[in-house]
Amino acid sequence: MAGPRTLEPEQWELWHTWMQAHRLLSRELDRDLQRGYGISKAEFSVLVTLHQSPDGPMRVGELAESLDWEKSRVAHQLTRMENRELVERTDNESNGRRSGISLTAKGRSAAKNAILGHADNIRRYFFEALTPDQAAAIHAWSRQTVDRIEPDNGTSTSGIATK
Amino acid sequence: MAGPRTLEPEQWELWHTWMQAHRLLSRELDRDLQRGYGISKAEFSVLVTLHQSPDGPMRVGELAESLDWEKSRVAHQLTRMENRELVERTDNESNGRRSGISLTAKGRSAAKNAILGHADNIRRYFFEALTPDQAAAIHAWSRQTVDRIEPDNGTSTSGIATK
DNA sequence: CCCAGCGAGTTGACGTGACAACTGTAGCGC
DNA sequence: GCGCTACAGTTGTCACGTCAACTCGCTGGG
Numbered sequence: 001m002a003g004p005r006t007l008e009p010e011q012w013e014l015w016h017t018w019m020q021a022h023r024l025l026s027r028e029l030d031r032d033l034q035r036g037y038g039i040s041k042a043e044f045s046v047l048v049t050l051h052q053s054p055d056g057p058m059r060v061g062e063l064a065e066s067l068d069w070e071k072s073r074v075a076h077q078l079t080r081m082e083n084r085e086l087v088e089r090t091d092n093e094s095n096g097r098r099s100g101i102s103l104t105a106k107g108r109s110a111a112k113n114a115i116l117g118h119a120d121n122i123r124r125y126f127f128e129a130l131t132p133d134q135a136a137a138i139h140a141w142s143r144q145t146v147d148r149i150e151p152d153n154g155t156s157t158s159g160i161a162t163k
Numbered sequence: 164m165a166g167p168r169t170l171e172p173e174q175w176e177l178w179h180t181w182m183q184a185h186r187l188l189s190r191e192l193d194r195d196l197q198r199g200y201g202i203s204k205a206e207f208s209v210l211v212t213l214h215q216s217p218d219g220p221m222r223v224g225e226l227a228e229s230l231d232w233e234k235s236r237v238a239h240q241l242t243r244m245e246n247r248e249l250v251e252r253t254d255n256e257s258n259g260r261r262s263g264i265s266l267t268a269k270g271r272s273a274a275k276n277a278i279l280g281h282a283d284n285i286r287r288y289f290f291e292a293l294t295p296d297q298a299a300a301i302h303a304w305s306r307q308t309v310d311r312i313e314p315d316n317g318t319s320t321s322g323i324a325t326k
Numbered sequence: 327c328c329c330a331g332c333g334a335g336t337t338g339a340c341g342t343g344a345c346a347a348c349t350g351t352a353g354c355g356c
Numbered sequence: 357g358c359g360c361t362a363c364a365g366t367t368g369t370c371a372c373g374t375c376a377a378c379t380c381g382c383t384g385g386g
Contacts (some may be wrong), residue, residue: 006282007290014302015231015285020231022185024312030344041260060335066378068183073373075336080371099334119169122178127170129307137300139177144292149187183339223365236343238366243341262364 025125032121043086044079044118047111050087051125055092057100064076064101164229200254205240206249207281209276213250213266220253220263229306231313249273 007015030041039047044139050058060078079099081087086107090100103111103133130138171179193204202210211270212219212229213282223241227234237257245251253263266274 006279007286011286011290014298014305015289015308017305018301023307025308027344028312034344039370056382062305063331069333072337072375076371076373093348098171116169123170123174125312126178127174128309130299130304133296134300134304135177137297138181138304141293141297141301142177142180145188145288146180148292149184149191149288168361203341224363233344234365235345239342242366 008121018163026127028047029118033114033118036117037110039086039114041109044114046074046077046081046084046109048115051108051111051115059099060101063101078132081107107162174289191288192281192284196277196281199280202249202272202273202277206244207277209237209244210249210266210270211278213264214271214274220265222262223264226264244270264316296324 026041033039033041033044043065046063049063051052058066060071060074063069063078065073067074078087078089083090085104087101088104091104099110127135169242189204196202196207200207202280208230209226212226221229223237226232226241227237230237232240242250248267250264251267253265287317290298302316
């Protein structure tokens with residue numbers, strides 16, 4: 001409709017700085033995870049999700065939904081992690097197909113260590129330099145954005161949500 | 164040192180929501196760029212940088228510094244873009260090595276179109292749902308973070324900076 | 327029985343990104 | 357000239373992520 005077709009310089013500046021901050025932060029966290037625990041961020045996400053699973057082995061579909069990843073991405077990731085012996089695909093008793101994903105001992109201990117270290121890093125890099133105002137602003141914006149792009153999502157107050 | 168070794172639930176919630184918002188936003192912008200103009204975000208960045216270059220061809224090092232990418236990443240990206248005829252590596256008159264990067268006609272027009280559309284999308288997805296307070300808070304935090312992780316950086320007000 | 331179609335999961339192709347090792351040119355001291 | 361170092365750029369390798377095509381088991385219709 002109306003409006004200038006380009007951004008104001010200060011808008012550009014804000015956008016650029018915001019993106020850059022995010023990129024630098026992600027890079028630091030990735031590197032720390034890699035150096036400290038020898039796992040990548042993607043691997044970390046999978047390990048945490050499996051680690052927190054209450055009912056033992058998960059299936060690929062569950063993992064995909066829980067992480068909000070595409071199934072193919074999960075499958076690729078699991079293949080790599082299976083090669084590195086962090087997870088294993090186990091036979092499911094009820095039907096013939098192997099469809100259970102579970103942590104190996106190695107995967108479980110990696111998860112345990114990394115969770116603590118990672119939380120520490122997040123606090124160091126993100127929360128320590130965050131005033132309450134900023135936290136509120138970022139939180140509000142994040143929720144708006146998530147709701148706008150992907151409305152059906154359990155981002156509500158603090159936990160479980162509808163499903 | 165001291166402090167709890169894990170994050171508070173509300174901190175986790177903020178962190179998770181923020182990461183998710185960022186991911187969804189990036190994905191939307193990427194897809195729009197791809198669908199609307201047939202170029203990726205990485206290609207877009209290179210095209211914009213070259214397009215804005217005042218003195219014609221740039222060199223790989225300049226590009227890398229300007230984008231804050233690793234040189235190898237730039238080289239790989241240029242190889243792909245050269246194959247797609249968006250840029251060309253031209254001989255540099257002063258020394259024998261081919262070291263100039265410039266846009267092809269195709270690249271130039273792609274850049275021109277994409278810049279407008281992309282700015283539009285950024286406004287739609289980012290600025291429209293952002294109050295002035297939020298913008299200020301986010302801007303402030305971003306600058307702090309960039310300065311903290313990468314202190315020597317031209318993030319000052321609006322342009323050129325020391326170098 | 328056969329086969330069409332579905333849903334879950336996998337695979338392949340391709341672009342992306344980080345890191346390390348390599349090539350090649352220029353400059354310096356001898 | 358010779359060797360050495362520094363630096364720019366390239367290449368290889370591996371992990372990551374998306375999309376499209378595929379496999380496999382299960383069903384339901386004929």
